[in-house]
Amino acid sequence: MTTLLEFAALGLGLGAVYIGLSTGLLLVYRATGIINFAQGAMAMWGAYVFARVQDDGELVLPIGTIWFPEPPGTAVALLVGLANAVVLGVLAHYLVFRPVRRAPALAQVVVSIGLMVALQALAVIRFGPNSIQVESILPTGSIELLGATVPLRELTMVAIMIVLAAAVWAYLRLTASGRATRAASENERGAVLMGFSPDRLALIALVLASLVSTMAVVMGGSLTGLSPANYTLLVVPALAVVLIARLESIGLAVAGAIGLGIIQSELSLLATRSWWPQWAQSGLDQVLPFLLVMIILFAFGKRLPARGSLQSVRLPDVVVPRFVPWKAALLVGIAVACLVFFTPSYRFGLTTSLIIAILALSYVVITGYLGQISLAQSAFAGAAGFALSKLTTAWDVPFPIAIVVCATLAAALGMLVALPAFRIRGVQLAIVTIAAALAIERFVFDNYSLTPPTGNPIGRPTLFGIDFAIREGRNLARLEFSLMVLAILVLMVLLFVRIARGDTGRAFLAVRANERAAASVGIDVRRTKLIGFGLSAFIAGVAGCLIGYSRGELSAESFSVVVGLSVLAVAYLGGITSFGGALVAGVLGPLGLVYTALHSVFDMGNAYPLITGIGLILTAVLNPSGIAGETRHQVEWVKRKLRSGRAAPPAAADAAPAPVPAEKPRETTGV
Amino acid sequence: MSEPRAGLHTTSLTVRYGGVVANADISLSVEPGQVVGLIGPNGAGKTTFVDAVTGFTACTGSVELDGQSLDGLPPHRRRALGLTRTWQSGELFGNLTVAENILVAARPGGAGALWRDVFGRRDAAGKAVVGRALDAVGLTGVAGTLARDLTLGQQKLVGVARALAGTCRLLLLDEPAAGLDSNESLEFAERVRSIAAQGPGVLLIDHDMSLVLGVCDVVCVLEFGKPIFTGPPAVARTDPAVVAAYLGAPMETVDA
Ligand SMILES: Nc1ncnc2c1ncn2[C@@H]1O[C@H](COP(=O)(O)OP(=O)(O)O)[C@@H](O)[C@H]1O
Ligand SMILES: [Mg+2]
Numbered sequence: 001m002t003t004l005l006e007f008a009a010l011g012l013g014l015g016a017v018y019i020g021l022s023t024g025l026l027l028v029y030r031a032t033g034i035i036n037f038a039q040g041a042m043a044m045w046g047a048y049v050f051a052r053v054q055d056d057g058e059l060v061l062p063i064g065t066i067w068f069p070e071p072p073g074t075a076v077a078l079l080v081g082l083a084n085a086v087v088l089g090v091l092a093h094y095l096v097f098r099p100v101r102r103a104p105a106l107a108q109v110v111v112s113i114g115l116m117v118a119l120q121a122l123a124v125i126r127f128g129p130n131s132i133q134v135e136s137i138l139p140t141g142s143i144e145l146l147g148a149t150v151p152l153r154e155l156t157m158v159a160i161m162i163v164l165a166a167a168v169w170a171y172l173r174l175t176a177s178g179r180a181t182r183a184a185s186e187n188e189r190g191a192v193l194m195g196f197s198p199d200r201l202a203l204i205a206l207v208l209a210s211l212v213s214t215m216a217v218v219m220g221g222s223l224t225g226l227s228p229a230n231y232t233l234l235v236v237p238a239l240a241v242v243l244i245a246r247l248e249s250i251g252l253a254v255a256g257a258i259g260l261g262i263i264q265s266e267l268s269l270l271a272t273r274s275w276w277p278q279w280a281q282s283g284l285d286q287v288l289p290f291l292l293v294m295i296i297l298f299a300f301g302k303r304l305p306a307r308g309s310l311q312s313v314r315l316p317d318v319v320v321p322r323f324v325p326w327k328a329a330l331l332v333g334i335a336v337a338c339l340v341f342f343t344p345s346y347r348f349g350l351t352t353s354l355i356i357a358i359l360a361l362s363y364v365v366i367t368g369y370l371g372q373i374s375l376a377q378s379a380f381a382g383a384a385g386f387a388l389s390k391l392t393t394a395w396d397v398p399f400p401i402a403i404v405v406c407a408t409l410a411a412a413l414g415m416l417v418a419l420p421a422f423r424i425r426g427v428q429l430a431i432v433t434i435a436a437a438l439a440i441e442r443f444v445f446d447n448y449s450l451t452p453p454t455g456n457p458i459g460r461p462t463l464f465g466i467d468f469a470i471r472e473g474r475n476l477a478r479l480e481f482s483l484m485v486l487a488i489l490v491l492m493v494l495l496f497v498r499i500a501r502g503d504t505g506r507a508f509l510a511v512r513a514n515e516r517a518a519a520s521v522g523i524d525v526r527r528t529k530l531i532g533f534g535l536s537a538f539i540a541g542v543a544g545c546l547i548g549y550s551r552g553e554l555s556a557e558s559f560s561v562v563v564g565l566s567v568l569a570v571a572y573l574g575g576i577t578s579f580g581g582a583l584v585a586g587v588l589g590p591l592g593l594v595y596t597a598l599h600s601v602f603d604m605g606n607a608y609p610l611i612t613g614i615g616l617i618l619t620a621v622l623n624p625s626g627i628a629g630e631t632r633h634q635v636e637w638v639k640r641k642l643r644s645g646r647a648a649p650p651a652a653a654d655a656a657p658a659p660v661p662a663e664k665p666r667e668t669t670g671v
Numbered sequence: 672m673s674e675p676r677a678g679l680h681t682t683s684l685t686v687r688y689g690g691v692v693a694n695a696d697i698s699l700s701v702e703p704g705q706v707v708g709l710i711g712p713n714g715a716g717k718t719t720f721v722d723a724v725t726g727f728t729a730c731t732g733s734v735e736l737d738g739q740s741l742d743g744l745p746p747h748r749r750r751a752l753g754l755t756r757t758w759q760s761g762e763l764f765g766n767l768t769v770a771e772n773i774l775v776a777a778r779p780g781g782a783g784a785l786w787r788d789v790f791g792r793r794d795a796a797g798k799a800v801v802g803r804a805l806d807a808v809g810l811t812g813v814a815g816t817l818a819r820d821l822t823l824g825q826q827k828l829v830g831v832a833r834a835l836a837g838t839c840r841l842l843l844l845d846e847p848a849a850g851l852d853s854n855e856s857l858e859f860a861e862r863v864r865s866i867a868a869q870g871p872g873v874l875l876i877d878h879d880m881s882l883v884l885g886v887c888d889v890v891c892v893l894e895f896g897k898p899i900f901t902g903p904p905a906v907a908r909t910d911p912a913v914v915a916a917y918l919g920a921p922m923e924t925v926d927a
Contacts, residue, residue: 318766495789502788506771507780510764517762520725521776521833522750528780535785 005148007269008262012154013223015261017231019161020216021238022245022253023168024209029247030172031181031198031205034097034108035427037434038115039213040235042088044228045119046214047221048127050081051134060126074137081218082211089210093203099621101202105426109373110572110620113565116232118613120562123228125606131230136222157219162254164212169250171208177201233561236438237264237289239431243296264288290439293432297424318368318509318577319632323497332490339482348477348550349596351470354485355550357586358492359543360571361579365496366536368577369505371512372529373426375434376417378564380537381544382445384410385559388548389456399461403488407541413440414537418530437561445556456554470550485546492539493579499535500579508532566590566609569616580632588612675738678702678872679724679754679841684732686716686723686896693719694730695896701841701872706863708883708904709876711893712916717876718759719896721843725749725756736841747779753840753871757830757847765819769810769829770801772818777804777836804832809862823850828859835866842866843874848882860886884908892916 021039028036036042052058054077057068071077096115100107138153172178180196181204217231224230237260244256267284335354339347359381366374384406391402420432460469461484470481499505510518511528519525548554557563570588575581587593595608679701686694693716701707709717723730726746734741741749755776764772777800778784801814808828813821818829827847834842844863848856860882867873877883883890884904892900892907894916900907907913 499785499788503775503778503780503784504788506767506775506778507784509766509771510775513764513766514762516727517758517764518775519746520727520750520756520758520762522747522779522837523775524745524747524779524781527782531780531782531785 002146002148003269004266005146006150007265009145009148009150009154011262011265012158012258013220013261014264015258016154016157016161017216017220017234018238018241018257018261019158019165019254020213020220021235022241022257023165023250024213025235025238025242026245026247026250026253027168027172027205027209027212028097028202029242031184031202032097032101034100034112035239035242035431036097036115036209037109037112037235037430038092038119039209039238040217041116041119041123041232042092042210043085043213043217044123044226044231045088046081046085046210047134047217047226047231048123048132049084050077050218051132051221051226052127053077053080054135062122062126074135078137078218082214085210085214086207089207090203092210093206096617096621097202097206098199101199103620106367106371106373107620109427109430110568111617113375114569114613114616114620116235116613117562117565117569117616118610120228120232121606121609121613125610127226127228129228129606131225131227133225134218134221136219138219138222153223157223158258160219161212161216164215165250165254168208168212172250177204181205229562233438236286236435240289240292240296240435243293243431246300260289260292284443286435286439286442290435293435294420297420297428297432320505321497321500321579323494328490332486335486336483339479339486344475344477345600346593346596347479347482349591349593351477351482351485351550353586353589353592354482354489355543355546355586356567356570356589356592357582358489358546359540359567360574360582360585360589361492361496362536362540362543363568363571363576364579364582365499365508365539366532367571368581369500369508369512370529370532370536371508372421372532373430373433374417374533374536375430375561375564375568376414376437376440377536377540378559378561378567379437379440380410380414380540381547381564382556382559383413383440384541384544385548385554386445386456388545389458389554392458399463402461403542403545406545407538410541410544411534411538414533414535414540415530417537418533421529421533422526434561437564441556441559441561445559458548458552458554461549469552471552481549485550488542488546492542496539496579504531563590566612569612573612573615573619588615676700676735677737678705679874680735681724682733682735684720684723684730684734686719686728686730688719693896694723696732697893697896697898698732699891699898699901701874703840703870703872704867705889706867706873706875706887708887708890709874709893710880710883710890715893716896717893718845720893721756721845721874721876724843725754750779751838753838754843755834755837755839755841756843757827757834757845759845759849759876761823761826761830763818763821763826763829763833765817768815768817769805769821769832770797770814772829773801773804773833773836776833779837800836804836807835807862807866808832809858824852824855827851839871841872841874845876846878847875848877848879856882 021043024039024043025036028034028039049060052060053068054071054074057071059066059068059080092115096111100111136153138156140153142149142151143155144150170178172182176194177196177200180194181201183194184196184198184201217226220231238257241253241256241260244260245253264285267288271284335350338350342350359377362377362380363374366372366377387406387409388402391405392399417433417436421429424432460467462469466480470476470478500508507518507523507528510521510523511525511532515525518528544559547558551558567585567589570585570590571582573588574584574586589595590608590612598608679699681697681699684694684697684699685692697720699707699720709720711717719728722728724734724741726741726744726749736749736752736754739752741752741754744752764775767775774797777797805811805814808831810825810828810832813825813829818826821829827850831842831844831847834844848859851859856879863873863875863886875883875887884907887904889902890900890904890907891898892913899912899916900910902910
């Protein structure tokens with residue numbers, strides 16, 4: 001009993017952090033209608049700044065540092081940290097969220113994910129990848145309560161956060177601008193009628209949210225230490241809390257945050273008991289929020305308040321893909337030539353690019369064609385990868401069959417994740433899928449009783465006596481492996497083109513445009529979503545197997561949520577609606593060709609995710625059709641110029657391809 | 672229910688939206704080949720009736736098509752049985768071309784389609800389907816146009832063409848002629864008649880009184896969700912309840 005109570009008290013610390021993050025999320029949502037996936041990352045930045053100023057008087061800015069003559073003490077450090085939070089809130093408003101305030105849900109999800117990726121990458125660059133200690137600003141000591149020793153730290157922390165949450169509540173209830181924010185969240189015209197600019201209200205909300213969340217992470221960091229990853233991803237359980245609060249009530253958010261914190265803490269206690277199954281010990285902290293998210297969205301998803309100005313889920317252009325043999329042959333020829341003549345490190349980079357292109361293609365299917373936001377693609381890839389390890393080592397399943405089996409497994413998992421998509425869509429689906437991905441990552445991939453820490457070796461792929469393994473002796477990037485990957489990519493693109501041009505692709509686009517109308521023309525919307533999720537998870541699974549083969553041995557890091565998000569970033573950057581975009585994404589992707597090239601010129605490994613994060617934000621804000629789409633527009637523009645420039649030169653007119661209607665770029669006007 | 676009856680038959684169909692009774696106890700039949708008009712003032716419950724019949728809104732009572740009960744079936748299953756509809760607001764797939772809008776209705780995907788897409792051969796049968804559907808509504812030269820680039824009148828017609836693709840045993844048209852001028856409207860009336868002549872029953876909702884009264888075999892007048900008259904158009908013009916519902920104005924000049 002006393003142990004239970006002591007663990008409950010420990011859970012208060014986590015609960016306090018959740019209060020800070022969920023209050024921030026809620027405030028931003030009420031003011032802008034955007035779920036800010038970067039809430040944790042933003043808060044982490046201010047906390048880092050605080051920790052370093054307090055530790056050695058070094059004020060770390062995104063670029064450059066300012067040194068205090070001597071460490072200025074906790075109070076000043078806290079002020080500096082919070083000042084950073086304010087600046088970050090202002091910048092996030094003007095540079096990231098304001099430009100997309102009328103954009104489709106996908107663009108809004110994508111910018112906040114871009115911000116999250118960029119901030120996390122920047123934290124790695126500026127503060128290092130490892131966890132740092134944060135000195136506590138809270139009182140030490142403890143009090144006796146019902147026979148248990150309850151630390152004062154957690155109690156104070158939760159008290160402070162409740163006060164701050166109450167202040168936010170008071171702002172929303174009692175001040176005129178707060179009331180206008182609430183009016184705006186029901187109907188944007190409401191705020192305008194009350195004489196407030198919604199824009200101004202959004203700015204205030206972002207700054208306040210940043211402050212409250214940062215305060216929570218400053219205190220939480222002293223309990224757990226700070227690392228670039230831990231608080232960034234704490235946004236996921238905080239999202240569960242926000243859903244408990246029905247995206248409305250600060251009071252419910254506080255209660256939910258404390259409840260979740262305590263339950264998680266108690267669970268970690270129970271998991272140490274002898275009767276607790278060993279396979280279920282890891283990742284419980286993420287499984288619980290995921291279950292919560294699922295239950296709430298399933299039960300109440302439709303009744304959750306939506307924003308007054310309902311935006312349509314509009315997506316970038318789609319072009320019905322065509323398979324042009326000579327172009328394909330040319331591309332394959334170039335790729336083969338590069339693979340043959342490249343040095344091993346470039347060959348490895350290009351091979352990685354080919355694999356990432358496959359993973360990006362899975363986003364093209366699910367998001368570009370079916371219009372569903374899935375943040376779980378890396379989990380599908382990982383599931384296939386780990387299955388491959390078991391299949392090839394324990395059961396000796398031979399090479400190409402093993403890939404098919406594992407990708408099919410991933411497809412089954414994808415269909416499972418499709419179930420929530422029957423009821424919910426848009427940003428809510430993004431929340432479910434990121435929660436699912438994180439739960440799978442922590443519960444399965446990081447689970448030592450399922451995936452032993454000694455390593456998950458993968459058998460060598462051989463077919464007809466040819467060894468396709470990536471390594472042999474000192475050769476770390478064998479040509480055979482690269483050619484095998486290229487062949488599989490071509491196969492996947494062919495598969496995609498056939499499906500995208502066929503009845504299935506058309507049905508996907510119809511569902512993406514208008515689910516109601518789709519049902520009225522006889523499309524089984526649920527089955528179509530099942531097919532879409534299954535197909536995209538299958539493609540992701542193939543990529544996962546190849547990632548496995550390319551490493552020879554699997555680790556959970558290859559398939560972390562963050563890896564998935566950075567591939568989403570490059571997929572969106574390349575152009576999420578075409579396989580050309582997926583190829584561009586592959587070239588740009590982490591550890592891919594561009595990365596290898598830049599890396600060989602100057603050491604910039606850590607800067608790469610930062611660049612992709614910023615690139616993602618810029619793409620979402622400036623050019624939603626991505627690089628591939630933009631290139632296509634420009635090519636068309638040049639073609640038009642050429643045609644109109646020379647007044648009907650007969651030879652050129654003959655050579656110019658006949659305008660095929662299906663080649664017209666198109667956009668969805670949407671639901 | 673003694674023996675299977677061809678056509679659409681609703682029995683005591685009732686729809687409630689919260690406290691509002693949007694459809695009250697509607698029993699209506701549309702026989703094959705017949706054109707039935709459904710008219711009534713704005714908010715009378717005409718669209719609600721179509722939604723209920725096609726499965727987009729929950730209702731009590733029963734709906735039956737060609738002797739088969741549709742109760743509890745989801746919309747796409749009803750569509751597969753040949754119950755097709757258009758939408759008052761068009762609801763085309765703006766990102767697809769006109770041809771693709773029609774094709775997607777004729778071949779709505781599914782597991783079998785996925786198999787054919789991957790392993791089967793391409794066929795040209797789709798072109799014929801599109802051509803026939805567009806002919807039936809009299810649209811030419813728009814097959815390759817994106818649906819959202821059409822005029823409102825054209826969009827409504829493509830909606831009708833989309834509803835005709837695949838099996839169509841009963842066609843529900845929700846204000847299909849809004850957006851057509853009076854000449855086009857007359858032409859459209861002809862086409863509705865010839866569609867019905869080929870077999871399917873048609874339920875026609877429209878504001879254009881001359882269109883509805885001219886083309887229909889039977890009209891049903893709704894007021895506050897209740898049918899106040901069902902019978903031949905000629906009788907409807909003089910029926911006291913109908914005239915009262917339209918505040919005594921001569922019906923030709925009233926905007927339903
Ligand atoms: N989805 C809905 N929820 C609540 N009320 C509705 C809904 N759809 C229609 N109504 C109400 O039902 C009544 C009938 O509407 P409708 O069928 O659209 O009329 P009509 O098509 O004849 O103009 C109206 O009072 C309308 O406000
Ligand atoms: Mg209506």
